[in-house]
Amino acid sequence: MSVVAFKTGNEAIAEAWRQINPDVVAAYPITPSTTIMQAFTEMVANGEVDTEMICVESEHSAMSACVGAAATGGRVMTATSAQGLALMVEILYIASGMRLPILLALATRALSAPLNIHGDHSDAMLMRDSGWVEIFSENVQEAYDNMLQAVRIAEHPNVRLPVCVCLDGMQTSHQLENLVVEDDAAVKEFIGEFTPYHPLVDTDHPVTYGACSVSFGEDFYFEAKRQQIEAFDHALRVVQEIGKEFGERFGRHYGLxxxxxxxxxxxxxxxxxxxxxxxxxxxxxxxxxxxxxxxxxxxxxxxxxxxxxxxxxxxxxxxxxxxxxxxxxxxxxxxxxxxxxxxxxxxxxxxxxxxxxxxxxxxxxxxxxxxxxxxxxxxxxxxxxxxxxxxxxxxx
Amino acid sequence: MAVAEVATKKQELNLRKIAYEQDKEAIAPGHKLCPGCGITVIMRQLFAAVDYPIIVANATGCLEVCSGNLPYTSWRVPWIHNAFENAAATASGIEAMIKALKRKGKLPADKPIKVLAIGGDGGTYDIGFQALSGAMERGHEMVYLCFDNQGYMNTGGQRSSSTPFGASTHTTPVGSVIPGKMQERKDICFILAAHHIPYVAQCSPSRWPDFARKIRKAFEANGPAFVNCLSVCPTDWGTEPQKGLVITQMAVETCYWPLYEVDRGVWRITYKPKQKLPVTEWLANQKRFRHLLRPENKWMVERIQAELDRRWEQLLALERATGGTGEA
Structure with missing residues (x-):
């Protein structure tokens, strides 16, 4: 049964993560996203999830560990803001280039300089060409709803792209609002089981991830990029389908x-x-x-x-x-x-x-x-x- | 069980596997590494030493660009290349996922999958250092192997913090004013030992059984292990391709490159030359050191010898102080 709770946007994201119960989360604290990972590590500590939590030494390593974990075969998430996202940028492109369904909660924040910890969308714009699906949220409820839908969008066999859910730093991330938390079992049913796709962990069927493509005449860089664009075309349809299905199931409808x-x-x-x-x-x-x-x-x-x-x-x-x-x-x-x-x-x-x-x-x-x-x-x-x-x- | 106990069993390097079972080796022939490159020798020795299913996270570098070239791959084991500076972080994610899948019953709990991170000295000492330090501190069960060819060889031979004092590289050229690299080499194994991880070792492919034994101990460390291996680079050291291992062994015989391990805090030198050769034996036959043998640069050779002696004595003292002088 769904319940109405009083939550901040960051708590709502953590609540979605609790219900998703990801296999690996790798994150590094940065305002205003920090309380997502704080709330989640508490869930880990209390055994509410059985996620392997990696408290990495930087956001660059957060996204790097996410890439390693996702390629190994499982659900992987992280959260960050502004400078943290800027540090991740190199690996954002690698995550999408490898077509890994990683999920990122971005509590949006102004980029330095001058240093500023409050909300704007400059970080969300920084990643706009990185090959990630990007979804904006208006409020706490949408942040939660988008996070749940993001699992389905990222893992859709015709998409297989990383997805970023944006919530406005401080405004949505830190303000308390009423949040309808859906029933755990209903959420579990909605998101479904993770289906591995050429996972590294299948050591009997070894695969190579991240090979270079530099040899003149036989490189496939251009073709790989073209396929990512094709995946985006699919994503446009899939976002609508998942939004519709979410609405039918939970009563809150989402379009493009x-x-x-x-x-x-x-x-x-x-x-x-x-x-x-x-x-x-x-x-x-x-x-x-x-x-x-x-x-x-x-x-x-x-x-x-x-x-x-x-x-x-x-x-x-x-x-x-x-x-x-x-x-x-x-x-x-x-x-x-x-x-x-x-x-x-x-x-x-x-x-x-x-x-x-x-x-x-x-x-x-x-x-x-x-x-x-x-x-x-x-x-x-x-x-x-x-x-x-x-x-x-x-x-x- | 202490790492030492696991590996004291007499374990022969499986030469048959190297000589006759090429079609089963982790790295298939046909890669693009230079003739005489130390990296391939090291990798073949490594995979010949152990039989676990291994997932490899490879930093950007010579090995990476030469072994995986879309749509081809030389790798017969699961392999991922993420970026230059993050092999250890990538391996952290792999290890974490294996743990999670085992805990959730999606992978048999007793499947002995091992994680191997590989980087050159650029990806290890320099740009990947933070990720490496973080992964070691967090205690991920992985072996991090550094093939140390003492410079950025994949970009054409620039200096790294592993490049030795006096060496000529493309960013520390021998000019009319400055005769090569003017800084000492960083000692990565000491830094890793300061992480107090279960196992740290330095080795050389010119001493196969020693290397194989250390690799086995590293994989059985039940925690993070770091292995640094000297890797000849014929292209940028300016050495004859067929003489790679002989030259590498000179680094060992002069005590320039001591073979040792730090096994749960106990420092142990695993090879002590009967007669410590002068450092000129190591400097000879390498074009990057050629200028050092000129009379006007005698002071540089003396400085190299003095620094080498100081570090060797320090190592001997550490061995004595931690009780490593007994049998391994």
């Missing part, structure tokens, strides 16, 4: 993204993560004022469901894309870039503006969201005369 009052909207906010809740409140107020504004909440960032996003956004007049990462030297930040790119070629394309918010944990208040919507409305009337990119709640 969430549409909130978007159906008849003229203007949209596009956003991912914890601040989407505030955006929904602002939209409710704007609707009461007669303004047709809706939200498209990004859930699946990798693979990027650009065709579905294009179809959902193409009839709008204006779109305010909210990015919680720096656009350093680019035409706006990643969500903005990719939304604009998805809309390329549609007839009467919407005006799309980029609003950077919340870097290093800077608060995003309802008035900032209102301001962004007003700016977008204005731009649809006057044309984009000024900057494409604006900064919310910044000292300038």
């Amino acid at each position: 993204f969430e549409e909130y009052r978007l159906e008849d909207a003229e203007y949209a906010i596009v956003m991912a993560g914890a601040n989407s809740g505030t955006a929904k409140d602002v939209i409710d107020e704007l609707r009461d004022e007669g303004k047709k504004v809706g939200l498209l909440k990004i859930r699946l960032f990798r693979p990027w469901p650009w065709q579905q996003l294009r179809d959902a956004l193409k009839g709008l007049k204006g779109i305010a894309v909210f990015d919680r990462s720096s656009p350093a030297g680019s035409i706006g930040a990643p969500f903005f870039n990719e939304i604009r790119s998805a809309l390329y070629g549609v007839e009467n394309p919407p005006v799309v503006l980029n609003f950077i918010y919340g870097l290093g944990g800077r608060q995003l208040m309802p008035e900032h969201i209102r301001h962004a919507v007003e700016q977008t409305q204005l731009a649809t009337l006057t044309g984009v005369n000024g900057e494409l990119v604006g900064y919310l709640n910044i000292r300038e």
Whole structure:
């Protein structure tokens, strides 16, 4: 039977891990993800799981041990944030290149410098080309639900890619919310048994993982990369299937993204993560004022469901894309870039503006969201005369 | 049971296996290592010494790039290459997974699967040092073998912290002002011994039975074990390929490369030359040391000899102090 508990996002992730009972967890403490591994090591110490816990000496070794463990044949997880993820980056690409279904909980945090332990999405953007499936969560419940679905997505025979579940550092990772914890047996049934695929541990059938591919004329590097892209195409379908199945079983439905009052909207906010809740409140107020504004909440960032996003956004007049990462030297930040790119070629394309918010944990208040919507409305009337990119709640 | 007890049984190296059963060896012929490379000799000796099912985690380096080349592989045992600096961390994950699968009943509890991490001196002394130290401290049951060819040979022969004082490498070239590498070699076995792991050994493929015995003890250590093995690099040492083992043995006979072990805290020198040869016998016949034999560099040879003598005496003292002078 499911129960309602009062949990932080990190506790919710640990609760999901308890139910999944992974074979190996290798992790290293870093704020704000630390309490995931703290809560989990307590479960290990109390025998609530029979996971082999490796308290490694760095995040680089955390991901390296995950690769070794996953290739040996079993369920493997880790958690990190910001600098920890940056240290893992080399091995993130190796994990996906070897097609190992490793799961990562990323309590998102600003990257140094200056050092900052609060939430933004700069770490999630750092890994966006690493070959991992990336799923954003709005709140504690979604963090838990996404973690459970991630097991199925990663291990799907047509996918076999590592999956990262993002929850906003401090906001979701540390704030208490009501969490529906599903019944242990129901979760066990949903995630199913792990099916090994060419495991190292099968010493009677030796396999080689991680061979190089450098010989000119007979290298297969390009083909291996092409196959990873194919796996992403499968992942797009599988994420939808698993989301649907999860909804049917547990009553909370998940798609590629969430549409909130978007159906008849003229203007949209596009956003991912914890601040989407505030955006929904602002939209409710704007609707009461007669303004047709809706939200498209990004859930699946990798693979990027650009065709579905294009179809959902193409009839709008204006779109305010909210990015919680720096656009350093680019035409706006990643969500903005990719939304604009998805809309390329549609007839009467919407005006799309980029609003950077919340870097290093800077608060995003309802008035900032209102301001962004007003700016977008204005731009649809006057044309984009000024900057494409604006900064919310910044000292300038 | 102490490691020493396990291995005191008279165990002959299985020469038949090496000579006649190539088709069953862990590494198949056809790899791309240089002629005369010490690594292949070491690996063949290692796998001839033990019969366990072994999973290998191999750091980036000469062995890795030359033995697994997609879509081909030389490996007849399960093998993984992750990156340069993380063989020990990768092996930690492998060992942890084996433990977990056994605990959960997904793998027979009595299946004696062993984990072997392999790295060159670059992947061990330098870039992989943190991962190695971490894995040893955590007590993962694995054997970490370092094939020490005293430099970054896979990238064309640059200095590492294992490169000896005076050696010429592509990043410590002999110039008109600086005559080669100006720093002493790091002593990795001492550092590993300071981790107080069950077993640490230094060996040479030129003394096969000694190497085989140490490898067996390492695999029976019931905890982390570290084995450092001198590995001739004809390409970057500038040695004749057919003379590799003779040259390697000179490192042993001059006490430049002492053969010893640290068995649960007891230091034991496993080979003491009857007559300690002068270090010039080791320096000769290697192009990387050629400049040292010039008259103006006499001070360098003297310094090398003095440092070698100091380290050898230190080792003898450690052996006496820990009671290692008795029978192994």
